[in-house]
Amino acid sequence: MREFLRSPAVWTAAFAVVLALAFLGSRGIWDPDEGRYTNVALNMLDTGDWLNPRRNDEVGHWTKPPLTYWAIASSIAVFGTNTWAARLPVALSYLLCTWLAWRIAARLAPGTQQAAAIAYATMLLPFGAAQLITTDYLLAACIALAMWAFVEARFGTGRHPRWWIALMWVALGLAFVTKGPAALIPLPVVLLFDFLMPGRREHRVLQWSGLLLFALLALPWYLAVFHGNPGLFSYFVGDELVNRVTTNEFGRHGEWYGWIEIYVPTLIVGTLPWTPTLWRFARTLPAMVRPWWRDPQRRRRDAHWVLLVVWLLLPLVAFCFARSRMPLYLLPLFVPIAVIMAMQWSREGRTVPSWPKLLAWACLLLLAKAATAYWPTHKNAEAWADAIVERAPGPVREIVFVEDMARYGLHLELGRGTEIEKISLDALHEPRFNPEYDEPLAVELGEHEHNVVWVAKQEDWPTVRQRIEGYGYRAILLGTPFQRRVMFRVEPRR
Numbered sequence: 001m002r003e004f005l006r007s008p009a010v011w012t013a014a015f016a017v018v019l020a021l022a023f024l025g026s027r028g029i030w031d032p033d034e035g036r037y038t039n040v041a042l043n044m045l046d047t048g049d050w051l052n053p054r055r056n057d058e059v060g061h062w063t064k065p066p067l068t069y070w071a072i073a074s075s076i077a078v079f080g081t082n083t084w085a086a087r088l089p090v091a092l093s094y095l096l097c098t099w100l101a102w103r104i105a106a107r108l109a110p111g112t113q114q115a116a117a118i119a120y121a122t123m124l125l126p127f128g129a130a131q132l133i134t135t136d137y138l139l140a141a142c143i144a145l146a147m148w149a150f151v152e153a154r155f156g157t158g159r160h161p162r163w164w165i166a167l168m169w170v171a172l173g174l175a176f177v178t179k180g181p182a183a184l185i186p187l188p189v190v191l192l193f194d195f196l197m198p199g200r201r202e203h204r205v206l207q208w209s210g211l212l213l214f215a216l217l218a219l220p221w222y223l224a225v226f227h228g229n230p231g232l233f234s235y236f237v238g239d240e241l242v243n244r245v246t247t248n249e250f251g252r253h254g255e256w257y258g259w260i261e262i263y264v265p266t267l268i269v270g271t272l273p274w275t276p277t278l279w280r281f282a283r284t285l286p287a288m289v290r291p292w293w294r295d296p297q298r299r300r301r302d303a304h305w306v307l308l309v310v311w312l313l314l315p316l317v318a319f320c321f322a323r324s325r326m327p328l329y330l331l332p333l334f335v336p337i338a339v340i341m342a343m344q345w346s347r348e349g350r351t352v353p354s355w356p357k358l359l360a361w362a363c364l365l366l367l368a369k370a371a372t373a374y375w376p377t378h379k380n381a382e383a384w385a386d387a388i389v390e391r392a393p394g395p396v397r398e399i400v401f402v403e404d405m406a407r408y409g410l411h412l413e414l415g416r417g418t419e420i421e422k423i424s425l426d427a428l429h430e431p432r433f434n435p436e437y438d439e440p441l442a443v444e445l446g447e448h449e450h451n452v453v454w455v456a457k458q459e460d461w462p463t464v465r466q467r468i469e470g471y472g473y474r475a476i477l478l479g480t481p482f483q484r485r486v487m488f489r490v491e492p493r494r
Contacts, residue, residue, distance in 0.1 A: 040055060041069045147168075176214070181241055229433075232433060397452065399454075454488050474492075
């Protein structure tokens, strides 16, 4: 037992678990991203419809496949309607990536596994992203699982390589149900690596059993929703794939310099406190790569480095060329970055930083994590929920935002069954899938719903009140403005 407790693996695992789970539920849901994903998951629980993601009873939410929503909904069903449960799937994805960094490093460069796991667990971007509800961490975990399976197939003991390739395709299938075609990021990496390795003929990546497993996992949900929602296939391909990659329609830094603006700071700041190690690796990279061009046997001897370099650079180049760029898009690259750092330390004769230094850095990370609970921001749905309860005591069944950002995090903060809507003052020609507004004011008023709190921008209040009165209703203010918004109820004029 004493030897078990002294094991580096045990201490590293405990270290990562504390970083992942401490203060996980200390702050409210932040809109818009955390609120959107949590709201859709709660709608699945409320309605029992786990097939069609919905932002409310009237409108579907078709920007992402469902695995993230399923994970959040399952966690909340087990652990209750709270922020800790909502964030748990992301925290577990962080822990899985830390463990996979350990496993991949142990296979590629035995002796570097602890350094790789610690490097991953303590870098700013992986740690910070583990506190935010997005699809990116589940995607990163699935991709890391796929790459670990490939590493075991190519660098393992030679036992059951076909089973490892099958696991790779299973992981890619799960990733495809997490974020669509972005799941296939590892595929050109492994194909290029096999192409670069001399004599690589056995246990092909594109084996029929693996492709079948991928199809069985990845395609049923898509086929079901495409069948039930005519036109959805064209929307997915046109808007969510082609337009996101080739245009700046979604305002995701699509300018020619956008990759410099987003990805360079992400790599510099996101790899802290180990950025100098990544810089030293980058400086030696040209000299390392140069002999590979004309010497296949050198590539074979350096196969572990070849894989890591291809795994890092090929997707990075693709991300730079795509015109939709966000910092978290690089999250799947931080597992290879962590392994590269560990191998770079080994090559330089350095050891893992001492535990006192690591614990000091961990305390800073946890202190920052706890401080976010007290950081004043208009994005905090918990503060919005407190303001609504203070101004509208009693049951609140629905929150209606009039031409303002919908605070979907209120669904969790106010409790299951709360509906969030965003309406326009006028009837607009909206796209069928993912319209900006759920419905116009006249339609919402005609539903005659009870226990509804309305929200509008303070500067829009005179116009909103006049429109409501024009339809034969009156708007009754609820308390003082909050975050430059007014809250009110609506009732028919008598």
